[in-house]
Amino acid sequence: MTSSSRLELVCPAGTPAALRTAIIAGADTIYCGFRDETNARNFPGLNFSRAEMEESIAYAHERETKVFVAINTFPRAGEKRLWRCAIDDCAAFGADAIILADLGLLAYAADRHPQLRRHLSVQAAAANADSIGFYTRSFGIRRVVLPRILTVEEIAAINREIDCETEAFIFGSLCVMAEGRCSLSSYVTGDSPNLGGVCSPGSHVTYRESGAELASILGAFTMHRVPHDVPAPYPTVCKGQFKAGKFQGHVFEDPASLDASRLIPQLAMAGVTALKIEGRQRGRAYVGDAVRTLRRFVDDYAAGLPIGGGALNQLSEGQSTTQGAYRKKWR
Amino acid sequence: MTISDRRISLTMGPLLFNWPIEKWRDFYARLADEAPVDTVHLGEVVCSKRLPFYIDAVPEAVERLQRGGKTVVFGTLALITLMRERKDSADIVRNAVCEVEVNDIAALAHLREGQAFRTGPYVNVYNEGTLRFLARLGASSICLPPELPIESVKVLGGTARALDVGCEVWSFGRVPLAISGRCYHARLEGLTKDSCQFVCARDHDGLAVDTVDGEHFLAINGVQTMSHTYCNTIGDVMRMADAGVTALRLSPHSCDMVAIARTFRDRLDGALGTDEAMRRIEEICGPVTFSNGFLFGKAGAEMAPESGIDGAAAASGWPAPPGSRCPL
Numbered sequence: 001m002t003s004s005s006r007l008e009l010v011c012p013a014g015t016p017a018a019l020r021t022a023i024i025a026g027a028d029t030i031y032c033g034f035r036d037e038t039n040a041r042n043f044p045g046l047n048f049s050r051a052e053m054e055e056s057i058a059y060a061h062e063r064e065t066k067v068f069v070a071i072n073t074f075p076r077a078g079e080k081r082l083w084r085c086a087i088d089d090c091a092a093f094g095a096d097a098i099i100l101a102d103l104g105l106l107a108y109a110a111d112r113h114p115q116l117r118r119h120l121s122v123q124a125a126a127a128n129a130d131s132i133g134f135y136t137r138s139f140g141i142r143r144v145v146l147p148r149i150l151t152v153e154e155i156a157a158i159n160r161e162i163d164c165e166t167e168a169f170i171f172g173s174l175c176v177m178a179e180g181r182c183s184l185s186s187y188v189t190g191d192s193p194n195l196g197g198v199c200s201p202g203s204h205v206t207y208r209e210s211g212a213e214l215a216s217i218l219g220a221f222t223m224h225r226v227p228h229d230v231p232a233p234y235p236t237v238c239k240g241q242f243k244a245g246k247f248q249g250h251v252f253e254d255p256a257s258l259d260a261s262r263l264i265p266q267l268a269m270a271g272v273t274a275l276k277i278e279g280r281q282r283g284r285a286y287v288g289d290a291v292r293t294l295r296r297f298v299d300d301y302a303a304g305l306p307i308g309g310g311a312l313n314q315l316s317e318g319q320s321t322t323q324g325a326y327r328k329k330w331r
Numbered sequence: 332m333t334i335s336d337r338r339i340s341l342t343m344g345p346l347l348f349n350w351p352i353e354k355w356r357d358f359y360a361r362l363a364d365e366a367p368v369d370t371v372h373l374g375e376v377v378c379s380k381r382l383p384f385y386i387d388a389v390p391e392a393v394e395r396l397q398r399g400g401k402t403v404v405f406g407t408l409a410l411i412t413l414m415r416e417r418k419d420s421a422d423i424v425r426n427a428v429c430e431v432e433v434n435d436i437a438a439l440a441h442l443r444e445g446q447a448f449r450t451g452p453y454v455n456v457y458n459e460g461t462l463r464f465l466a467r468l469g470a471s472s473i474c475l476p477p478e479l480p481i482e483s484v485k486v487l488g489g490t491a492r493a494l495d496v497g498c499e500v501w502s503f504g505r506v507p508l509a510i511s512g513r514c515y516h517a518r519l520e521g522l523t524k525d526s527c528q529f530v531c532a533r534d535h536d537g538l539a540v541d542t543v544d545g546e547h548f549l550a551i552n553g554v555q556t557m558s559h560t561y562c563n564t565i566g567d568v569m570r571m572a573d574a575g576v577t578a579l580r581l582s583p584h585s586c587d588m589v590a591i592a593r594t595f596r597d598r599l600d601g602a603l604g605t606d607e608a609m610r611r612i613e614e615i616c617g618p619v620t621f622s623n624g625f626l627f628g629k630a631g632a633e634m635a636p637e638s639g640i641d642g643a644a645a646a647s648g649w650p651a652p653p654g655s656r657c658p659l
């Protein structure tokens with residue numbers, strides 16, 4: 001499906017306050033999750049209680065902003081109630097869409113709440129037109145969030161073949177692995193992001209001094225070792241520094257954020273309907289800045305003006321950015 | 332419950348590494364003639380660029396394996412992005428001469444009405460709802476994601492049994508932990524996936540990734556990231572039987588896989604006790620660290636001390652294997 005209207009800006013909210021900030025900053029749509037393991041950003045102190053979700057949806061709707069709710073982890077065997085209940089509540093609260101990844105939950109939602117719009121989460125890692133077609137036919141998916149492993153050309157080709165909208169990540173942290181199919185964090189900590197919604201959880205992080213260096217450790221493994229005068233990076237497995245053969249350094253990915261803002265015209269021409277900002281774990285100031293800047297870029301593009309770059313740099317991890325897989329050489 | 336109606340079968344999973352063709356041929360010839368495995372998987376799961384190197388040898392291998400009494404299953408790629416990869420996976424499903432294992436949801440799109448299929452460990456089957464959905468679609472067997480704890484395996488094993496679907500668990504070999512669009516073998520050489528020069532062919536069991544402290548951690552295999560440890564559940568087979576597991580998956584490595592399969596078979600048949608079986612696996616593998624932490628809800632890298640101490644065994648009616656220290 002190709003898109004003709006203005007690009008929709010889909011913005012993260014980890015708290016009701018961040019939701020209000022993002023709406024004021026110009027979000028078309030907010031995505032958020034319940035305060036439990038039903039969503040893939042299940043960090044302590046983050047996310048929405050049932051009452052907060054109901055109020056926030058009402059607040060957003062009064063300001064003509066949509067709310068999508070991510071229920072995008074995989075229910076633990078024998079414990080489907082929590083996840084099903086989250087879907088039922090979204091229907092009751094009038095959420096504009098739910099974002100799902102699990103086949104069983106998709107079947108449940110399509111069966112019980114056919115009127116509730118279903119989006120396919122990036123956690124389903126549907127990276128080709130056949131997968132997306134399967135989800136569309138089986139569950140009436142209306143939009144797919146594209147995995148961050150596709151080039152712009154591949155996205156254009158996918159959009160020519162499928163019957164639903166696509167949403168592409170434009171800015172924020174970058175998963176280098178196919179999402180929803182990564183057990184690196186659980187290999188190290190025993191906590192599965194797919195089941196519990198947390199990658200590289202803080203409860204398993206330690207920082208240890210050794211000589212003139214500081215080591216960031218996840219579980220039993222050292223992810224980084226830096227001199228004392230350098231800020232120790234958070235020990236996320238795929239961003240760690242390791243040795244492999246003669247190579248020493250960032251084996252999987254350099255510590256950079258995705259910034260594809262300069263590719264807004266190409267993504268629009270590739271038929272993308274919506275641009276997604278990553279960062280439900282971020283504070284209000286970050287969310288406000290990111291949303292305001294990208295709002296301006298999207299509006300400038302719609303008005304036929306050139307898009308200013310670089311303005312997002314200070315928000316990025318390690319102050320450096322990458323266009324990720326959108327450029328073929330990333331592979 | 333008798334042992335016979337609970338016989339756990341052995342599956343040799345697909346070769347995940349880029350081996351030279353001679354080694355590939357020898358491996359499958361020997362499996363066909365000597366290994367006590369029930370099912371053997373062929374097909375390229377990791378990187379579509381590797382398939383041309385051995386595709387011509389596949390028909391002969393299939394024939395020999397079938398002559399050797401093995402069920403042959405052909406698998407699809409685990410992450411499909413290119414047009415060529417979509418076409419290959421559609422061909423595998425549509426022109427199936429043997430059973431098909433789906434490793435990317437994309438392959439489900441090509442199934443004929445009522446066509447049976449299996450799903451591999453790369454398809455997320457975490458719960459009964461998903462298992463039921465796939466069974467309705469025609470799934471005959473599910474290989475569970477390797478990170479599932481035994482509590483989940485139990486629930487899914489029970490559901491699978493009620494649905495008459497096979498339930499397989501990752502039991503030997505480096506664990507596939509992640510898959511990416513990016514090739515790490517190429518990246519480490521300053522190359523890209525498209526210009527990779529097949530540098531992955533140097534590492535027949537993957538390339539070790541160590542921490543900066545020099546501790547073994549992961550292994551890379553092209554676009555796939557694996558555990559450095561070899562999963563080894565030979566101490567946990569009674570727990571698996573009790574959980575309703577119908578097959579154990581052994582993943583090919585350079586070590587003597589026929590001997591690995593024999594040891595698992597002997598353990599499953601009660602001819603070997605846990606300690607002796609474990610000792611033999613250690614002997615066959617040489618200097619390898621084993622893990623089974625996922626099964627016990629711990630970090631996957633760990634070897635759980637509970638392994639081999641199996642309370643469920645008493646209830647399952649298994650005979651005490653000679654020389655076993657299991658508290659049966």
